[in-house]
Structure formats: structure tokens, C-alpha cells
Amino acid sequence: MTDDKIINNIIEVITNRILTPVLYMYEADNLEFICFCDGNMPISEFREVERDIINNFGVSVEIVDIREFEEAERLDIVCNAELVYTANEIIKMAFERAMMADAQRLHKDSMETLERGKETGSYYMH
Numbered sequence: 001m002t003d004d005k006i007i008n009n010i011i012e013v014i015t016n017r018i019l020t021p022v023l024y025m026y027e028a029d030n031l032e033f034i035c036f037c038d039g040n041m042p043i044s045e046f047r048e049v050e051r052d053i054i055n056n057f058g059v060s061v062e063i064v065d066i067r068e069f070e071e072a073e074r075l076d077i078v079c080n081a082e083l084v085y086t087a088n089e090i091i092k093m094a095f096e097r098a099m100m101a102d103a104q105r106l107h108k109d110s111m112e113t114l115e116r117g118k119e120t121g122s123y124y125m126h
Helices: 004-017 043-057 071-080 089-120
Strands: 022-027 031-035 061-065 082-086
Touching (some): 004 082, 022 071, 043 061, 071 089, 082 089
Parallel strands (some): 031 061
């Protein structure tokens, strides 16, 4: 388990370098930070921040954009990962509502596909 002071320092590095309104953390074999950032942010910036954290704190981390996950996984992150940073409570609530809406849309689409399969014998649109 990583010391709270080190985690706070890591969070500060991430939020200073990667503009994100929310930051979640999973702690398992290594620390995984899940952010929601500008889609134009190059993956190389994530890797550079990870290297800086390893070099400065000796802690192996992985930084991932939440959009790399499927809707169901995003919902799991919002519900089960530790929220370690939010720029603003209103933004956090709007973000979480959007994740819930995505999950509900996916569920609705799945149910419609199953129903179409029962009615037509095919899961594909004709």
C-alpha cells in the first residue's frame, strides 16, 4: 500500500500535467489512475507523466483515459474506484450522470437487439 502523502503528490502531478475534471484511482498491484481528459491529449503525455512519477516517487502507475473502457466498465469505475480528485462537484455530478446515461443506453440497445431477435429470428436490422 502506498503512503497517502505520496498518493497526494502523485495526484498533484497528474492534475497539473493532465487537464481532467475528475480522477479516479484503483490500487492493486500498481496504481491505476483513470481520468477524463481532452480527447486530443496524446498518449505520449500520459506515458511521460507516468515516467516522471516513477522517477520522482519510485511508484509504478498507469494513467488511462476513461473513454478507453466500454460503457459497463466506465460505470464500474464510477461506482467502485476511489474518486481522488474533482475540479468541481457540479462537474463531477454531470460526469457521473453522463456515465449512467451511457450505461442505460447500452442496456436499452441490448434489450432492443434481443427483442428484434425474438420477433424476426435475426439480430440484424433488415
